[in-house]
Amino acid sequence: MPPTSYTMVAFIKRKEGMSLEDFYTYWEDVHGPLVKPWAEKHGLTYKQVHTGSNAPTGVDSEFLSKYDGCAIFEFSDPNAITVAFADPEFKRDVSPDQEVFMQEQVTIMTTGSTVTIV
Template sequence: MYKVTIHAYRRKDMSEEDFHRHWTNIHAPKVSAFLRKYGIVGYTQYHTPSWVRAKASQQLHTLGPFASDNLVDYDGYVELRMPELDCYERARRDPYYAQVVKPDEEAFFDFERSRITVGWEEVYIEGGELR
């Protein structure tokens, strides 16, 4: 199972609150069924507002400077899970992507600063159970 992870920054002219609200209430409904149509079996948003990062930084200091000093400042990330990378490519070629998804992404994501990773995940504990 492949995973495309987009480490996202919000547009600089958008508040954190507006970013997270838009991503959850506007963007997710526009893309969920669309992504599934192309074989994407998982779509997860991971929200990391500054207040959570600040709290985590204070609590992680007990693990040493690596944990507290290297906390990334992304506003969140999205994970797309799929059996083949072609699923993502086919979705991006659909006219719906160009007409609906891309303009919406441009309304709240800062693509110049955001980053993408691609790989696979290996799960060793799931639902509290060892695998």
């Protein structure tokens, strides 16, 4: 059966010297509103997973515990994410803002087809 949706997950780490609280506040209150119109324009669902102090403990892998959160994009058109990242709006508004609060060079991203079981 062909996939009906796709998911991209990006594990991100806050900028050195930034507190976890400041990171989450900036990511949600400043960066989130920049991402929203761009994501909506391309039919993307955007979620932030804040994995810090309020997250349940003992469930992260040791490697991934070095990251402060992950961004999740969901989309139904397999070309949507490529088109979205090529959009001048992303390059002008979203991408430069990432440098303010996160370490892009250590971001881990993966994309795949989504299979929902339950």
